[in-house]
Amino acid sequence: MARGIKDKVAILGMGCSKFGERWDSGAEELMLEAYKEAIADAGIDAKQLNAAWFSTAIDEVHVGKSGIPLSTTLRLPNIPVTHVENMCASGTEAFRGACYAVASGAADFALALGVEKLKDTGYGGLPGGRGGPLQALWSANGTAPGNFAQLATAYMTAHGVSGEDLKKAIGHVSWKSHQNGAKNPKAHLQKAVEMDTILNAPMIASPLGLFDCCGVSDGAAAAIVTTPEIAKALGKANIVSVKALQLSVSNGSESGHNSWDGSYFHTTRIASKKAYEEAGIKNPRNEVSMFEVHDCFSVTELVTMEDLHISETGKGWKDVLDGFYDADGKIPCQIDGGLKCFGHPIGASGLRMLYEMYLQLQGRAGARQLKDPKIGMTHNLGGAPRENVSSVAIVGRYE
Amino acid sequence: MVGIVAYGAYVPRLRLNRQAVYDANKWFAAGLRGLAKGERSMSNWDEDSITMAVEASRDCLTSHKAEDVRNIYFASTTHPFKDRQNAGVIGTALNIEQNLLASDVAGSLKAGTSALIAGLNASKSGDATLVAAADKRMGRVASANELNYGDGAAALLCGTENVIAKLVGHHSVSMDFVDHFRGEDAEFDYGWEERWIRDEGYSKIVPPAIKAALAACKLKGSDVTHFIMPSPMPAVPKQMAKICGVGEGAVRDLLGANLGDTGSAHALVMLVDALETAKEGDKIMVVAFGQGVDVLVFEVTAENAKLPKRKGLSGWLARRKEEKNYMKFLAFNEMLPIDKGMRAEFDKKTALSVLWRKRDMIYGLVGGKCKVCGTVQFPRSQVCVNPNCHAIDSQDPYAMAGLEANVMSFTADSLTYSPDPPAYYGMITFPEGGRFMADFTDSDKEQVKVGAKMRMTFRIRDNDTMRGGFKRYFWKAAPV
Numbered sequence: 041m042a043r044g045i046k047d048k049v050a051i052l053g054m055g056c057s058k059f060g061e062r063w064d065s066g067a068e069e070l071m072l073e074a075y076k077e078a079i080a081d082a083g084i085d086a087k088q089l090n091a092a093w094f095s096t097a098i099d100e101v102h103v104g105k106s107g108i109p110l111s112t113t114l115r116l117p118n119i120p121v122t123h124v125e126n127m128c129a130s131g132t133e134a135f136r137g138a139c140y141a142v143a144s145g146a147a148d149f150a151l152a153l154g155v156e157k158l159k160d161t162g163y164g165g166l167p168g169g170r171g172g173p174l175q176a177l178w179s180a181n182g183t184a185p186g187n188f189a190q191l192a193t194a195y196m197t198a199h200g201v202s203g204e205d206l207k208k209a210i211g212h213v214s215w216k217s218h219q220n221g222a223k224n225p226k227a228h229l230q231k232a233v234e235m236d237t238i239l240n241a242p243m244i245a246s247p248l249g250l251f252d253c254c255g256v257s258d259g260a261a262a263a264i265v266t267t268p269e270i271a272k273a274l275g276k277a278n279i280v281s282v283k284a285l286q287l288s289v290s291n292g293s294e295s296g297h298n299s300w301d302g303s304y305f306h307t308t309r310i311a312s313k314k315a316y317e318e319a320g321i322k323n324p325r326n327e328v329s330m331f332e333v334h335d336c337f338s339v340t341e342l343v344t345m346e347d348l349h350i351s352e353t354g355k356g357w358k359d360v361l362d363g364f365y366d367a368d369g370k371i372p373c374q375i376d377g378g379l380k381c382f383g384h385p386i387g388a389s390g391l392r393m394l395y396e397m398y399l400q401l402q403g404r405a406g407a408r409q410l411k412d413p414k415i416g417m418t419h420n421l422g423g424a425p426r427e428n429v430s431s432v433a434i435v436g437r438y439e
Numbered sequence: 440m441v442g443i444v445a446y447g448a449y450v451p452r453l454r455l456n457r458q459a460v461y462d463a464n465k466w467f468a469a470g471l472r473g474l475a476k477g478e479r480s481m482s483n484w485d486e487d488s489i490t491m492a493v494e495a496s497r498d499c500l501t502s503h504k505a506e507d508v509r510n511i512y513f514a515s516t517t518h519p520f521k522d523r524q525n526a527g528v529i530g531t532a533l534n535i536e537q538n539l540l541a542s543d544v545a546g547s548l549k550a551g552t553s554a555l556i557a558g559l560n561a562s563k564s565g566d567a568t569l570v571a572a573a574d575k576r577m578g579r580v581a582s583a584n585e586l587n588y589g590d591g592a593a594a595l596l597c598g599t600e601n602v603i604a605k606l607v608g609h610h611s612v613s614m615d616f617v618d619h620f621r622g623e624d625a626e627f628d629y630g631w632e633e634r635w636i637r638d639e640g641y642s643k644i645v646p647p648a649i650k651a652a653l654a655a656c657k658l659k660g661s662d663v664t665h666f667i668m669p670s671p672m673p674a675v676p677k678q679m680a681k682i683c684g685v686g687e688g689a690v691r692d693l694l695g696a697n698l699g700d701t702g703s704a705h706a707l708v709m710l711v712d713a714l715e716t717a718k719e720g721d722k723i724m725v726v727a728f729g730q731g732v733d734v735l736v737f738e739v740t741a742e743n744a745k746l747p748k749r750k751g752l753s754g755w756l757a758r759r760k761e762e763k764n765y766m767k768f769l770a771f772n773e774m775l776p777i778d779k780g781m782r783a784e785f786d787k788k789t790a791l792s793v794l795w796r797k798r799d800m801i802y803g804l805v806g807g808k809c810k811v812c813g814t815v816q817f818p819r820s821q822v823c824v825n826p827n828c829h830a831i832d833s834q835d836p837y838a839m840a841g842l843e844a845n846v847m848s849f850t851a852d853s854l855t856y857s858p859d860p861p862a863y864y865g866m867i868t869f870p871e872g873g874r875f876m877a878d879f880t881d882s883d884k885e886q887v888k889v890g891a892k893m894r895m896t897f898r899i900r901d902n903d904t905m906r907g908g909f910k911r912y913f914w915k916a917a918p919v
Contacts, residue, residue, distance in 0.1 A: 161781075162781055163780065163781040163782065165854055168782055168785055168855070168856075173789075173790035173793045174790075174793050174797060176787075176789070176790075176901075176911075177789070177793065177794060177797065177801050177900070177911060177913060178800070178801055178818075178875075178900075178913050179876060180864040180865075180876040180877055180878045181855055181856075181857065181862055181864065181878055181900075182850075182852065182855060182862075182864055182876065183852055183854045183855045185850075185852065185854055186850045186852035186854070186855060186862070186864065187850075187876075189850035189852070190848035190849060190850050190865060190866060191848070193848045193849060193850065193865075193889055194847065194848040194866075194889075197848075197889045197890075242853075243851075243853060243861075244852075244853055244854050245850045245851065245852040245853065245854060245861075246850055246851045246861070248850075291826075292820070292824050293824060293825075293826045295866075295874070295875070295876070296816050296817070296820075296824040296873070296874060296875070297814065297816070297824045297825055297826065297872075297874075298868050298872055298873075298874055299826065301847070302847055302848040302866055426866065426876065
C-alpha cells in the first residue's frame with residue numbers, strides 16, 4: 041500500500057449552510073452561506089487560497105458544469121477550480137482533491153465546497169434520469185429507494201432475517217437519527233418521531249417506507265485545508281487532521297457477475313479496510329469514536345456498519361436494536377441527524393459529514409456534543425448497491 | 440408437400456371482465472347488456488401487436504430454429520409503425536437478419552389469411568416462412584367493439600418438411616365491400632349497419648368463394664371437419680356453413696367467451712386452436728372476410744401428433760388474471776387523461792444510432808460468453824466481468840432470451856412512474872451466468888419472491904409520445 045496522507049493535512053476551517061427546503065435560496069446563496077462560515081473559521085483571506093474543488097452531482101437542475109459557478113459566486117482570485125462529480129459521494133471527492141493538493145505541496149490552502157439545490161424541480165425525491173442513451177434502452181425503470189430496497193430483500197435472504205426483525209431494526213436506525221436531528225439547528229428535519237409512526241408509514245419501495253428514506257434537501261458545506269504545520273503557525277489549537285481518505289469504485293462485478301449476492305457493499309468493505317490501514321487503526325470497533333455514514337436509506341446504514349467492519353456480517357441489525365449506534369451507545373452514529381434528518385444535498389453531503397466530525401473533535405457540537413471523541417469516520421456512498429462509489433474519510437485529533 | 444409445420448399463439452394475461460365494463464357504461468349504453476358476459480383479453484400497458492407477435496413467434500419456434508427462417512410476414516391492422524418495418528422488429532427480436540425477407544401485411548381483417556397464403560406460396564421452394572398475425576384494436580368507450588374485441592396473436596411456420604397441415608388449396612376474391620373502415624387519422628373503426636353487412640356482404644360474397652375453393656380442392660362441404668370463420672356476428676359463420684353444406688358440428692367456436700375477436704389475427708388464432716386437437720385426416724377450412732374473402736383448406740397429417748409441446752392458444756389462455764378495473768383498461772390504452780405526475784415527463788428520446796449498434800443486445804437479449812473463462816454475461820462487454828478473468832475481447836455472442844432466470848432481489852417501487860404502479864423490478868440471475876437489473880411485467884405481489892423463476896418476454900419499455908410514438912422495446916422478466 042502507498043504511504044498515504046495520514047497527518048499531512050489539517051482542517052483549518054469549515055462551514056455548513058442550514059439544510060432543508062431552502063425556497064429562499066439558490067445554489068449561489070447556499071455556497072456563500074457555507075463559505076462565509078468556513079473562511080471566518082479558518083481565519084484567512086480569500087486571496088490566500090491556492091486552489092479549490094467544487095462538487096455538485098446533478099448539474100442539470102442547478103448551476104451547470106465546470107468550476108466557473110464556484111469561482112464566480114465567491115469571486116475567487118482566478119485560482120484553479122475543479123468541478124468534481126462522483127454521484128452522492130461527490131462531497132468527499134471535493135475534499136479528497138483539496139487534501140491531495142495540500143499533501144503534495146501544490147497548495148498551502150485549498151478549498152473544498154459542495155452544494156446541491158434540489159428543490160427547484162417541482163416534485164419530491166431526486167430528479168430522475170441518468171446514464172446516457174444506452175442505459176435508457178435497457179436499465180430498469182428504477183429509483184434510488186427501489187435500488188436500496190433490494191439491499192433489504194437480499195440482506196434478509198442472505199442472513200435469514202425475518203421481515204419483521206429487519207423492519208424493526210431499520211426503523212430504529214431512523215428513530216435514532218430523528219432523536220439526534222432534533223438537537224441540530226441546521227438539520228432539515230428537527231423533529232423526533234415515534235417508532236409506531238415510522239413502522240406504519242406509507243411504502244415508498246417495499247420494504248422501505250417513508251421514514252426509511254432520507255430527506256431531499258438544499259444545502260452546501262465547505263472545508264478549508266492546510267498542513268498541520270501552517271495551522272500551528274497560524275496559532276490554531278485543537279487541530280483536526282486527516283488520518284485516511286479512501287475511495288473504492290465498482291467495476292461491474294456486482295451488477296454483472298453472479299458472485300455477489302446483493303446483501304452488502306463490496307466497495308465499502310475494500311475502502312474501509314484500506315482506510316484503517318492508512319490511519320493505522322487495528323481494531324475499529326474499539327478505536328473509532330463516532331461515525332457519520334451514508335444513511336440515504338435506513339437499510340444502507342445498517343449494512344454499512346457491517347461493511348465498515350464494526351458489526352459482524354449478518355449481525356448488524358442486532359447491534360442496531362441493542363442501541364450500539366445510538367447517541368448514548370458505544371459508537372454513536374449520525375449524531376448530527378445523518379442524511380435522514382440533516383438532509384442530503386448530494387454534492388454537499390460528504391463535506392457535511394466531515395463538518396460534524398470536525399465540530400465534535402473540537403468540542404463545538406453544542407447540545408449534541410459527545411464526550412471526548414478522538415477519531416471520527418465518515419462514509420459517503422454514490423450510486424446503488426450493485427454499482428457505486430464508496431468513499432471513507434477518517435479524521436482525528438492531531439497529536 | 441407445402442403446409443404448416445408448426446404453430447404458436449399468444450394471449451395477454453389480463454382478461455377484462457365484460458360485466459365490469461358494462462356496469463361502468465350502462466348509464467349511457469344500456470343496450471350493451473347482452474354483451475356483458477364472459478371476458479376479453481386485455482394487453483398489459485407494455486404490449487402491442489409487435490410484442491404479441493414476437494411471443495407467438497417464439498411459441499411457434501419452440502420446435503424449430505429461428506435462424507432457418509427465410510421469410511417473415513406480419514399481418515395486423517394495428518402495426519405500431521406506419522413506416523418502419525414491423526416484421527423486421529420481430530426478426531431482430533428472434534435474432535434473424537441475414538437472408539431474411541420481412542414484410543408487413545395490413546389493411547384488412549383478412550390480412551392474416553392473406554399473409555398465410557403468401558407465406559405458403561413463399562415456402563414452396565423449401566424456405567421456412569414465418570407468418571405472424573396480431574392485433575390490438577381499440578373500440579370507443581361504451582361501444583360493442585370495446586366488448587367484442589380481444590388482443591392476441593398467432594404464428595404459423597410454413598414449409599415443406601414434417602408438414603402438420605398440408606395445404607389442399609386456397610381461393611380468394613377481393614371486392615371493396617366497406618362494412619367498416621379506419622381512416623389514416625382515426626383511432627376507432629366506423630361501421631355500417633350489421634343487417635346490411637350480413638345480407639349484402641357475407642351472404643352474397645362468402646358462399647360463392649367457399650364453393651369455388653371446395654371445387655378447386657375436389658371436396659364437398661360435408662368433408663370439412665373444422666370450419667373456421669371469424670365474424671362479429673356469431674350466427675353468420677353457421678349460416679355460411681349451412682349454405683355450403685358444411686356440417687354444423689364443424690363450425691369452430693369463435694372464442695368470444697374468454698378471448699374476444701383478435702382482428703386480423705383471429706382466423707389464425709382459431710386455426711391454432713383447431714390444430715391443437717386436430718386428428719390426422721381432418722380437413723380444416725379457414726375463411727376470412729374483409730373487402731373480399733380468403734378461403735384456405737388444409738388436411739391434417741400424422742405429423743401433427745408428433746409436434747413437440749408448446750404453450751399454444753390453450754396454454755396462454757390458461758395463464759389468466761381477471762381484471763375488473765375498467766378504469767385501468769382505459770388508462771393503459773391512453774383513453775383516460777390520468778394525472779401521471781412530473782416523473783412521467785422525462786424525455787424518452789431514443790438515440791437511433793445507439794439502438795442500431797446495440798440491436799442484438801436490446802432487441803435480441805444477446806449477451807456474451809467469455810472464451811477464456813466461460814462466464815456468461817449481460818451485456819456483452821469488451822473486458823470480461825469475471826473478477827478472476829478480465830480477459831479482453833474474449834466474448835462470443837450468447838442469446839439469453841430463451842433462458843429462465845431467478846429473482847435475486849426485487850422491490851415494488853411506488854415512486855418511479857409506471858402506468859401500472861407499483862413498478863416491480865429487480866436483479867435477475869441466469870443459472871448459466873449473467874444477471875441484470877430488469878423491469879418485471881405481468882407480476883403480482885404473490886408471485887414475486889426471491890428465488891422465483893422468471894421468463895424473459897419482449898415488451899414496450901417506453902413510448903416516446905413527444906416524437907409521434909416511437910416505442911422502445913426491451914426484454915422484461917415475468918413470473919413463470
